Amino acid sequence: MEIKEIIGIDVSKLTLDAHIHLKGVAERFTNTVDGIKEMCVWANENLGPAMDGLLFVFEHTGLYSDTLEEFLDTARLPYRIVPGLEIKRSLGIARGKDDRADAKRIALYGWRTREEFVPRQRPDAKLADMKRLMSLRRKLVAQRAGHIANLGEQRRVLGGDPHQRLYSCQKAIIDCLDKEIAALESDIDGLIARDPKLNGMFTLLLTVKGIGKVTARFLIVYTNGFKWFASWRKFASYVGIAPFPNTSGTSLKGRTKVNRMANKEGKVLLNMCACTAVQYSHEMKRYYEKRIGEGKDKMSTMNIIRNKVLAxxxxxxxxxxPYVDTMKFIS
Structure with a gap:
């Protein structure tokens, strides 16, 4: 597809600010289906035949950009979703904050990088539902952990009878959270079980020593069924376990290390997988003990194991x- 024009869109809760790059015109629309339809009519009036080479570019803003993404995908209009930080770092020094100016900057970024455009594959509806349920589950688990820790400390410090109401209230909240988390788990498992393809991937992932249900779900959802990442190394970079050099000229010769810019949830899950693999996989345990015996750093060794599990x-x-544990065949 030859891109002849870019429309940059700044997405906010209630409005969409659109800017046509070469034409230099801008307009504001409501962030609703009707507003998006009005934007498409406006674009057609301004561009005419150039609509054939039009690309919409906007930032990923989570819930607020979902309606726009779904509409463009259904209408088969080319679009590109870009992380806000990527746009911010590409445009140099910018002063002030204005939605119309942001739309213009997004359009400029889209025009400069138009040769890099790859058609986006929208996540499957089931995976989108899974992601929302997983996000809610993660929040409830964190809340439950907070209440459990708080209840334990209060019982230790305050003692018994005079504070029973304080304890019973928090215990009731914990029981309620347990029930809701279990229901969410059941719903997520049901979504996977009803789809043969997802269920097949899920079953295969569980054959890898160290990977449990939570990590298997995470990998399926955040790779869009293993379609978004060309290799495990790309995903390793995404979750922050891929090492990068840290050198510059002759003055800076730092250690190769991972980058903080990553999906931290994935990194935590893979770290737990690596710890489990060292415990229950003879191959990983032998590898870990060998490196530690050679005086290698423990954390760098664990990071290698994270990458091995992901691979x-x-x-x-x-x-x-399924994964085959070849170590059990060694006599």
Whole structure:
């Protein structure tokens, strides 16, 4: 597709600010289906035949950009969703904050990088539902952990009878959260079980030593069914376990290390997988003990194991066969 024009869109809760790059015109619309339709009519009036080479570019703003993404995808109009930080760092020094100016900057960024455009594949509806349920589950688990810790400390410090109301209230909240978390787990498992493809991937991932249900779901959802990342190394970079060099000229010769800019939830889950793998996988345990015996750093060793677990996860799904523990065949 030859891109002839860019419309940059600044998405906010209630409005969409659109800017046509080469034409230099801008307009504001409501962030609703009717408002998006009005924007498309406005674009057609301004561009005419150039609509054939039009690309919409906007930032990922989570819930607020979902309606726009769904509309453009259904209408088969080309669009590109870009992280806000990527746009911010590409445009140099910018003073002030204005939605119309932001739309213009997004359009400029889209025009400069138009040769890099790759058609976006919208997540499957089931995966989108899974992601929302998983996000809610994560919040409830964090709340439950907070209440459990608070209740334990209060019982230790305050003692018994005079504070029973304080304890019973928090215990009731914990019981309620337990019930809701279990219901969410059941709903997520049901979504997977009803889809043969998702269920197949889920089953294959669980054959890898160290990977449990929560991590398997995370990998399926955040790779869009293993379609968004060309290799496990790309995903390793996304979750912050891929090492990068830290050198510059002759003065800076730092250690190779991971980058903080990452999906931290994925990094935490893979770290837990690595710890489990060291405990229950003879191969990983032997590898870990060998490196530690050689005086290697423990955390760098654990990071290597995180990458090994991730590589195996991608391999079993791409290959379509369960993981085989070859160590058990060694006599």
């Amino acid at each position: 195996r996860a991608f391999a079993v799904v791409r290959r379509g066969t």
